[in-house]
Amino acid sequence: MARPLFLQCVECGRRQPFVPLTPTVCEACGSGWVEAHYNYAAFKRELLRGLPGRPFNIWRYQDVLPVEGASGLNNDCGVGWTPLRLSNHFAEQIGHQPIYIKDERYGPTNSFKDRQAAVAVAVMREVGVHEMVIASTGNAGVAYASACAQSGIKLWTFMTSMVPQEKLREVALFGGEVIKVSASYDQTKQISAEFAKRRGLLLDRGATSLGARESMKTIAYEVVEQLGWRAPDWYIQAVSGGLGPLGVYHGFDELLEMGLIDHAPKLAVVQADGCSPMVKAFKAGKSVAEAVIPQTRIAILSTGDPGKPYTYLWKLIQRFGGTMISASDAEAFAAMKFIAKTDGIAVEPATAVAFAGLQKMVRDGTIKPGEIVVINCTGHTFPVEKHVLGDQLSVDVEIEQSAAAGQPDNRLREGLHAALERLDERTTTVLIIDDNPDDAHLVRRILESRKTYRVFHSNDPWDGLSQARQRRPDLIILDMMMPGLDGLGVLEELKLDKRTEQIPVIIVSAKDVSPEERQRFVGQVAAVYQKGSLPPRAFADQVVEVLEKTSPKASGKENHPGES
Numbered sequence: 082m083a084r085p086l087f088l089q090c091v092e093c094g095r096r097q098p099f100v101p102l103t104p105t106v107c108e109a110c111g112s113g114w115v116e117a118h119y120n121y122a123a124f125k126r127e128l129l130r131g132l133p134g135r136p137f138n139i140w141r142y143q144d145v146l147p148v149e150g151a152s153g154l155n156n157d158c159g160v161g162w163t164p165l166r167l168s169n170h171f172a173e174q175i176g177h178q179p180i181y182i183k184d185e186r187y188g189p190t191n192s193f194k195d196r197q198a199a200v201a202v203a204v205m206r207e208v209g210v211h212e213m214v215i216a217s218t219g220n221a222g223v224a225y226a227s228a229c230a231q232s233g234i235k236l237w238t239f240m241t242s243m244v245p246q247e248k249l250r251e252v253a254l255f256g257g258e259v260i261k262v263s264a265s266y267d268q269t270k271q272i273s274a275e276f277a278k279r280r281g282l283l284l285d286r287g288a289t290s291l292g293a294r295e296s297m298k299t300i301a302y303e304v305v306e307q308l309g310w311r312a313p314d315w316y317i318q319a320v321s322g323g324l325g326p327l328g329v330y331h332g333f334d335e336l337l338e339m340g341l342i343d344h345a346p347k348l349a350v351v352q353a354d355g356c357s358p359m360v361k362a363f364k365a366g367k368s369v370a371e372a373v374i375p376q377t378r379i380a381i382l383s384t385g386d387p388g389k390p391y392t393y394l395w396k397l398i399q400r401f402g403g404t405m406i407s408a409s410d411a412e413a414f415a416a417m418k419f420i421a422k423t424d425g426i427a428v429e430p431a432t433a434v435a436f437a438g439l440q441k442m443v444r445d446g447t448i449k450p451g452e453i454v455v456i457n458c459t460g461h462t463f464p465v466e467k468h469v470l471g472d473q474l475s476v477d478v479e480i481e482q483s484a485a486a487g488q489p490d491n492r493l494r495e496g497l498h499a500a501l502e503r504l505d506e507r508t509t510t511v512l513i514i515d516d517n518p519d520d521a522h523l524v525r526r527i528l529e530s531r532k533t534y535r536v537f538h539s540n541d542p543w544d545g546l547s548q549a550r551q552r553r554p555d556l557i558i559l560d561m562m563m564p565g566l567d568g569l570g571v572l573e574e575l576k577l578d579k580r581t582e583q584i585p586v587i588i589v590s591a592k593d594v595s596p597e598e599r600q601r602f603v604g605q606v607a608a609v610y611q612k613g614s615l616p617p618r619a620f621a622d623q624v625v626e627v628l629e630k631t632s633p634k635a636s637g638k639e640n641h642p643g644e645s
Contacts, residue, residue, distance in 0.1 A: 083144055083145075084099055084148075085117035087099065090112050091115070093107060093112065095108065099147065102204060102205070104289045104290070117295060119144060121145075124145055138158060138159065138162050139161030139196055139296065141299075145335060148200065148207060148292075158228075160189065161199075163186075163188065164187060165181050165184070165307040165308070166182045167180075171419070171436075174419075174423055175440050180456065181304075181308070181454065182458045183456065184426070185459035186458065186459060189224070190223045190224045192220040192224055192460050193297070193325060193457060194459075196297060197225075198229075200293065201293050201296070202228040202229060205234060206234075210283050211235065212234065212236075213225075213236055215236065215239070215273070216274075217238055217239070218321060218380050218382070218384070219381045220459070222248070223255070225257070225285070226238060226256065226257035227255050239260045239270075239273035239276070243383060265375060294328040295328060298335065300325075300329045301331075301333045301335075304316075305341070305342055308453075312342040312345060313454060314346055314453045315349060315448060317435050319431050319438070320350045320394075321352075321382045323394050326397070327390060327394065330348065330401070333346065345401045346455070347402040347404075348397055348402075349447075351405075352406075353383075353407060354407045355375060355409075356377045356383050356385060358372060358373045359405050363404070372386035382431050406438050406442065410430070411540065411541050411544055412440075413436075414430060415437070415543075416436040416437040419551070426458065427461065429461060432460050509535070509555050510534065510554040511528060511534050511537070511628070512536075512549055512554040512557045513525060514542060514558070514559050515563070515589070516564065517540075521538045523617050524558065524617065524620070524621060527618055537552065542567075542570070543566060545559075545571065546581075549575060550580050553584065555585075555628060556624070556627065556628050558586075558587045559588055561589065562590065572586060572588075572602070583605070585606075588602060590610070607627045607630075608627055610623070
């Protein structure tokens with residue numbers, strides 16, 4: 082255990098002493114990028130010895146964390162030394178290996194924010210803090226509530242009304258005081274700061290808090306040790322305020338300075354399309370990001386004004402290489418389901434944004450073949466499962482009570498037959514791929530009223546392809562005119578995949594279909610319609626007719642289209 086020997090400004094090089102729980106601001110130039118320095122020579126000797134007797138948790142690297150006395154530590158905290166999992170099916174499906182998943186779900190509250198809370202609260206215990214204030218988009222508030230409960234610290238948590246109610250309840254369950262603010266996250270931070278100032282309470286300052294930032298570097302130490310004392314080629318993380326990768330890269334930098342790795346990985350910062358001020362600034366070649374108004378449903382990533390952390394992340398990328406990209410909410414939700422169904426890992430949408438970004442980077446060649454990728458995986462899914470899955474996650478089968486309760490065999494058979502007929506309908510699935518939600522909703526509503534089919538919709542062609550491969554529907558209704566990848570492109574992709582090559586498709590086009598285009602439809606396309614050529618109800622009747630002719634259930638076949 083050791084306090085930093087000194088703090089050093091990355092901007093001007095000025096050194097200053099470390100004072101616990103004060104903002105890390107340079108006393109000379111005012112920069113907020115001030116890093117802690119420790120006795121690295123002594124720590125390197127311990128590392129080379131294999132860290133004998135050290136616990137396999139965050140305090141394994143206590144020599145480079147800003148906690149001086151053992152009284153501040155909770156060696157049974159269950160934080161840190163999370164698994165580094167080699168992806169199997171997900172990596173295979175997206176066409177890149179090796180991909181390692183740093184699984185931060187293994188902590189008291191299933192989030193990498195548990196690291197931040199563990200170190201910050203340890204420092205508070207050391208200096209005798211008994212009450213504090215934090216503003217949070219979700220995970221940090223829950224992590225601090227758990228850590229404060231263990232340490233007897235009263236916590237005031239300010240959260241926006243966008244945060245899922247389940248996360249607010251978690252904070253309250255741990256005994257935290259929850260203040261729900263009907264405003265943006267940036268405004269919520271201002272209100273929490275004023276509250277802390279009026280009451281004379283400690284305010285958690287996120288990325289400008291040394292303890293919080295230093296905690297994250299333990300991820301870098303663990304990754305390098307778990308990879309056999311080597312660094313990956315890429316480190317990928319979804320970002321809101323930027324605290325995570327800022328801290329992680331201080332760890333990589335320390336390992337580099339000690340000569341324990343020969344390079345630091347390239348950094349990929351991924352944001353949600355609806356709140357991506359860092360990505361916009363990066364693509365414009367700017368070192369300063371302008372604030373935006375968040376327009377994403379992923380509340381955890383809704384920091385509209387990244388401030389200085391963006392500039393520090395930008396400088397890290399200039400130094401080590403990397404990129405900043407964004408993914409839409411729809412892409413994140415699709416990736417969330419994809420990683421769950423391929424590698425059996427359930428993550429929250431804020432993490433799924435990173436997986437969606439990874440898919441894009443592999444697809445466009447940003448990540449080169451054979452490069453070692455580590456992606457930060459955090460959070461649990463229960464606050465958002467209904468939003469992502471909808472209400473069609475199960476198929477209910479009922480047998481009439483009169484037929485099941487001790488009735489003659491023929492009555493029982495009739496009841497079973499009726500139940501199986503209803504089951505055939507309810508397990509018949511239709512996938513609509515159409516970027517016009519109004520058209521898709523109308524067709525879906527009419528189909529569901531006409532028959533008890535399960536109807537799914539995707540407004541993005543790439544997500545539609547992913548859903549087709551995963552769900553293997555009985556029929557696909559495909560719009561010809563979509564941005565990014567048109568209907569012909571989707572059709573070609575369906576034909577090239579054994580899982581989808583036999584699924585019948587109904588093409589819907591807003592324009593006349595040329596003879597050349599019709600020639601390309603031969604085989605898999607069951608019907609072609611021009612929008613407006615049939616009333617919606619008549620079109621739905623035609624869809625049902627196609628289904629009854631082409632569905633394996635209707636023909637008595639057991640195999641699903643695309644299966645052998």
